[in-house]
Amino acid sequence: xxxxxxxxxxxxxxxxxxxxxxxxxxxxxxxxxxxxxxxxxxxxxxxxxxxxxxxxxxxxxxxxxxxxxxxxxxxxxxxxxxxxxxxxxxxxxxxxxxxxxxxxxxxxxxxxxxxxxxxxxxxxxxxxxxxxxxxxxxxxxxxxxxxxxxxxxxxx
Numbered sequence: 001x002x003x004x005x006x007x008x009x010x011x012x013x014x015x016x017x018x019x020x021x022x023x024x025x026x027x028x029x030x031x032x033x034x035x036x037x038x039x040x041x042x043x044x045x046x047x048x049x050x051x052x053x054x055x056x057x058x059x060x061x062x063x064x065x066x067x068x069x070x071x072x073x074x075x076x077x078x079x080x081x082x083x084x085x086x087x088x089x090x091x092x093x094x095x096x097x098x099x100x101x102x103x104x105x106x107x108x109x110x111x112x113x114x115x116x117x118x119x120x121x122x123x124x125x126x127x128x129x130x131x132x133x134x135x136x137x138x139x140x141x142x143x144x145x146x147x148x149x150x151x152x153x154x155x156x
Contacts, residue, residue: 004053004065005123008143010134011114016103020092026104029082033146040146041078044091048075060139061123085109085149097128109152115143 017023028042040051048071054064070078079086087110092103099118106113115137118127137143142151 002065002067003062005062005120005125006117007061007120007127007136007138008140009116009118009129009136009138011103011116011132012134013132014105014114015132016092016094016101016114016116016130019094019096020103021095022093024091026087026089026091027079028087028145029079029085030146030149031078031082033083033150035141035146038146041075041082043072043075043079046072048072048078050075050078056139059123060141061120083149085152087145087149094130096130099128101130106148106153109154110148111154113148113153 024045026042026044028040030038030040032039036055038053040053042049042051047069049067050070051065051067056063086108088107089104089110090107092105094101094103101116101118103114103116106115116133120127141147142156
């Protein structure tokens with residue numbers, strides 16, 4: 001069993017783009033968006049993935065995650081079966097003080113939202129934040145992609 005431990009932050013401005021060493025377009029949908037378990041289909045660049053995530057712990061930091069690569073053709077077929085509300089974003093990888101932030105700039109109905117995620121080795125890991133981080137939103141379910149597809153940022 002794999003456990004994902006991460007913190008989420010809101011991002012201000014777009015300075016992070018000039019610091020990014022990689023940018024990849026992502027389209028994703030959900031076959032199941034129940035809060036106790038999500039089943040996500042993702043196309044990341046020219047690769048497909050199927051991911052299952054469990055419910056987050058009380059702090060919102062950790063949860064079960066299982067992910068497997070699938071073919072691009074399979075991912076496209078599964079996206080057609082997903083619940084309404086696709087997520088469209090670009091993910092930028094930005095290194096800061098030996099940490100890699102995954103910064104997601106959202107499009108469509110989530111335009112204007114920029115969220116950074118930082119995967120951790122433990123919940124107690126010390127985190128150093130760049131100045132373009134605004135505030136922490138770890139554990140706030142409205143920032144989960146599975147929530148954004150149901151209630152997009154533009155409707156808040």
